[in-house]
Amino acid sequence: MSDKFDYAGLGLKCGLEIHQQLDSRQKLFCRCPTRIRDITESTYEFFRYLRPTASEMGETDRAALEQSKLRRKYIYKGYDSTCLVENDDEPPTGVNQEALDIALGITKLLHMKPVDQVHVMRKIVVDGSNTSGFQRTAFLAKDGHIDTSAGPVGVGVLCLEEEACQKIEDKGDSIIYSLDRLGIPLVEIGTEPDIISPAHAKETAQQIGMLLRSTGKVKRGLGTIRQDVNISIARGARVELKGVQALDMIETIVEREVERQVNLLAIRDELLAKGASACDTIFDVTGVFKGTRSKVIVNALKKGKVLAVLLPGFAGFTGREVQPGRRIGTEFSDRAKTSGVGGIFHTDELPNYGITPEEVTMLREAVGAAEGDAVVMVADLEVRARGAMESVIIRAKEVLEGVPEETRRALPDGNSSYLRPLPGAARMYPETDVPQVEVSADYFNSIETPELLTERAKRFESDYGLHRELSEKIVYSQYLPLFEEMMRRFAENPVVSATLVVRTLTGMLPELKRDGVDVDRLEDCHFMDVFGLVAEGGITKEAIDSILRTIAAEPCMCAKDAAVKLGMDGIDMDLVEKFIDQVIRDRIDFVKEKGPAAVGPLMGIVMAEFRGKVDGKVLSEALKQKINIHSR
Secondary structure (H helix, E strand, O other), X not given: OOOOOOHHHHOOEEEEEEEEEEOOOEOOOOOOEOOOOOHHHOOEEEEEOOOOOOOOOOOOOXXXXXXXXXOOEEEEEEOOOOOOOOOOOOOOOOOOHHHHHHHHHHHHHOOOEEOOEEOEEEEEOOOOOOOOOEEEEXXXXXXXXXXXXXXXXXXXXXXXXXXXXXXXXXXXXXEEEEOOOOOOEEEEEEEOOOEOOHHHHHHHHHHHHHXXXXXXXXXXXXXXXXXXXXXXXXXXXXXXXEEEOOHHHHHHHHHHHHHHHHHHHHHHHHHXXXXXXOOOOEEEOHHHHOOOOOHHHHHHOOXXXXXXXXXXXXXXXXXXXXXXXXXXXXXXXXXXXXXXXXXXXXXXOOOOOOOOHHHHHHHHHHHOOOOOOEEEEEEEOHHHXXXXXXXXXXXXXXXXXXXXXXXXXXXXXXOEEEEXXXXXXXXXXXXXXXXXXXXXXXXXXXXXXXXXXXHHHHHHHHHHOXXXXXXXXXXXXXXXXXXXXHHHHOOOOOXXXXXXXXXXXXXXXXXXXXXXXOHHHOOHHHHHHHXXXXXXXXXXXXXXXXXHHHHHHOOOOOHHHHHHHHOOOOOOHHHHHHHHHHHHHHOHHHHHHHHHHHHHHHHHHHHHHHOOOOOHHHHHHHHHHHHHHHOO
């Protein structure tokens, strides 16, 4: 991606927050397994309503206050592996020692200084993602760094905390969560704002990801690692972009947020030059739409009202783009939706949506709009509509100030939408149910520093004779632990080479998946079984593809039974020789003309008949001998 902006000239400040689940056997504050369950396995459910509480200083966090504006019902799905701690019906246990050891190993890789005592805190979260209304987190280390091509990037904080519930369905007035993910240990790693460009942000995230995977103790797969990005430019404001799932999107996310802030600042300057403002009055314009044919408004008026606000000088600006496909009006709509409405209308996009030009004229007259003014309106239940218009007024005033500090949701296309205000210190207070943990110098020194994946790749090249590309493929794949286990088991077997194993895991499996084979049904034991049969000579390496296809369709089947079913469980060499003799007799003139050079063309015919049943080297040698005899 080429740089769209002069990021240094704009005064870009950018930092990352990486959230990575740890692969411990048990959860952080209970002894339940960290296994993700299918929602169909749920054995019970319960619901809660949550509200914000004041901190120990008597302050209430602004983000929690906004999240509580909607009185939503939170429904939780439990399992036979769910305990009372997860239900918030029992105090938590002490910190999981295995998870703490893994986290301290990560601090060493990040060159960080650990705390002397680990104290657990409560972080207020009232979006339903925790049954308790708070998340437990513990500050573990500080003052670290990683090395990048653009110089060192500081790592200011590492926390050990519990994962939140997994959202299953948002029904508007209620949200369904699954409790299987709640409590899985994770580390939160926060860098300093030392990142200087979108490409540098991606490189930094890749480097941290490599260090985390080097431990061999982090979970892999979708949702197990999340990147949040903090961005600001000079004259702008710090914005936290949450939930960047795909590493490849980080560059676009950073670029699009810089673009948004640049555009917001330009729009602010133009509006101020025009003397634009935002009125505090909320107008009831329900009468304007009596007899309207707009389906949205007709449905809303069955129980609600149409309310509007006047924005003097905003005409043409509510429709101004701040990100590709997203406008100032979209920013207004995002804020309005925090009150539960589906969206808003503004005069830069009207007439439209069944609203006629005559209704637009009457709307403007009802609120006293002049030619250069914009009007924003909403149709919904009165309490929702009023809350939505209050939010629009606040956001319009922020437009006149520039860029507001806020937390935004990263969207799949690289844009972002409003999520909530930036949280403050009032969201944190001590957890009194979990005792502190001492981190002595002896304890910290006893934690083994993991081997980096970059170093492991070099070792695989020298130990197993792997090509560099294959070595790098396997160390960064989800099959690294399986590969290492196979190499330990088949170390003395010349048939099961490291190259064969890596090509099967990183090359053959993606091909099978493209062919529609459900490779997710293949477990480590299946691969061990298949390669064990190869090592014994029960099947050839050419049979692996077909055997894996068969087992993926019937996971209860062993490799030997799959070979029998496919007719690949060995073959009489007399039959092989008879087949080769017949092939040569049918092409005797060709064999006599070409001599030994006939081996290549005829090998394809022989392999097509015995692929997977007889080793290719054996077939090649038999064919050479027969051709030598017949070509004399």
